Structure formats: C-alpha cells, structure tokens
Amino acid sequence: MPESLQANLEAVREAIRASTERASRDANAVALVAVTKTVPVERIREAIRLGLHTFGENRVQEAMPKMDEIGPAGVDWHLIGHLQTNKVKFVEGRFQMVQSVDSAALAEALDRRFQSALEVLVEVNVAEEPQKTGALPADLPAIAAVVASAGHLRLRGLMTIAPMVTDPERVRPIFRRLRALRDETSQQLGMPLPVLSMGMTDDYPVAVEEGATMLRLGRALFGPR
Numbered sequence: 001m002p003e004s005l006q007a008n009l010e011a012v013r014e015a016i017r018a019s020t021e022r023a024s025r026d027a028n029a030v031a032l033v034a035v036t037k038t039v040p041v042e043r044i045r046e047a048i049r050l051g052l053h054t055f056g057e058n059r060v061q062e063a064m065p066k067m068d069e070i071g072p073a074g075v076d077w078h079l080i081g082h083l084q085t086n087k088v089k090f091v092e093g094r095f096q097m098v099q100s101v102d103s104a105a106l107a108e109a110l111d112r113r114f115q116s117a118l119e120v121l122v123e124v125n126v127a128e129e130p131q132k133t134g135a136l137p138a139d140l141p142a143i144a145a146v147v148a149s150a151g152h153l154r155l156r157g158l159m160t161i162a163p164m165v166t167d168p169e170r171v172r173p174i175f176r177r178l179r180a181l182r183d184e185t186s187q188q189l190g191m192p193l194p195v196l197s198m199g200m201t202d203d204y205p206v207a208v209e210e211g212a213t214m215l216r217l218g219r220a221l222f223g224p225r
C-alpha cells in the first residue's frame, strides 16, 4: 500500500513553514525538488497532478525512459547524481539543471555539448568524505570560475549532500559551511548565486533554518525506497 503522496506533501509543506518561521524566512523562498529515483511513472504523474513541477533523478539512464513516457508536462528535470563525461550527450533537451557539476572537466564537456543555456550548481563535498562525489571545498573557486565563464552554462549556486547521521543537528555546520562557501564564491565572481540546494528527507528542517533555497526530497514524499 503506497503512502499517501498528498498527505506526505502536506506534512512536508508544514515542516518547511515551521522551519522558515523559526528562521524568520519566507516559506516561498524554498523550492521543492521531488526526487523520483526508483519511483514509477504512475506516482510521478500523481505528483504532477498534486502540483509538483520539479523532479530530480540521479541517473541519466534511469531518467530517460521515464521522461519519455511522461512527455512534455510542463515540468523541469534536475540531474542530481554524478554525471560521467561520456553521458553528457544525453543531458541537452532533457534536463533544465545539473546540480552535480563537480569538476572543471565536466563543466567544459557540458559547455562544449550544449547549444542552449543549462543551469548549473556546483556540488561540494563539504565534509570531505572520501567515498562521496562532489568537489572538495579547496577546488571550488577554480571550478566555479570555469562554470561562470562557460558560454552555455549559467552558474546558479551550490549543492551538497550532508553526511548520514542519526541526529540532524550534527550536520548543521555542514549547511552553514555551504552557505559561507556560496557567499565567498559569489564575492569572488562578482555575481549573485541565489541557489543553495541542501536538505534531504532526514535533515531538511535544519537545512531550511540554515538558508536552503532548494530541497531535494525523495522518501519524505514517496515513502521508503
């Protein structure tokens, strides 16, 4: 018996509202990306009917058949998982944003391949976990500079995946750090970087308190994978 998407969505919206209130932020400043990896097309259609319009997938190969089946439904797709340079050719015309750019080489490959503009976030491995994807904080300035100067890429901000912990308070410093890195990068490049994509099912209320403008939620909406 699948969980009620509508009830889950209402609970998520209420949690976002409560977190923005605690932080004196505007709840409308927090965008929701519904993460649909492993979620079948039928449930994605239900999400669209409920008004969700931005979806995140982490594998191009899994996403493509689902996108084709759903067709142009006025929705945006974000790539949130690691992208190999040899898969760059599948991104154009399908994804509106790639949140997981983590090297200058990948940025250059996307820029070469794209005719139109692609929105980009640089993914940062803030906690410097060895097994994780994402750029190390020390490499961020160079990668951000490459993205910012690429003619077909629009640098919009930063993304991070916080370490898995049982107490979300423990990752608060990670979110704070991403926000500080965003501020530094914005100053370095002399351009606004409005998007902070941080916060998943287990930690999003804390991420909102720390300034997240984009949440990527899978299980909180669709139930356990």
Ligand SMILES: *Cc1c(COP(=O)(O)O)cnc(C)c1O
Pocket (backbone or CB within 6 Å): 035, 037, 058, 080, 081, 161, 200, 201, 202, 216, 217, 218, 219, 220
């Ligand atoms: C799966 C995934 C999410 C969503 O995770 P939940 O814990 O189910 O909310 C968010 N971001 C990325 C990059 C993911 O791979």
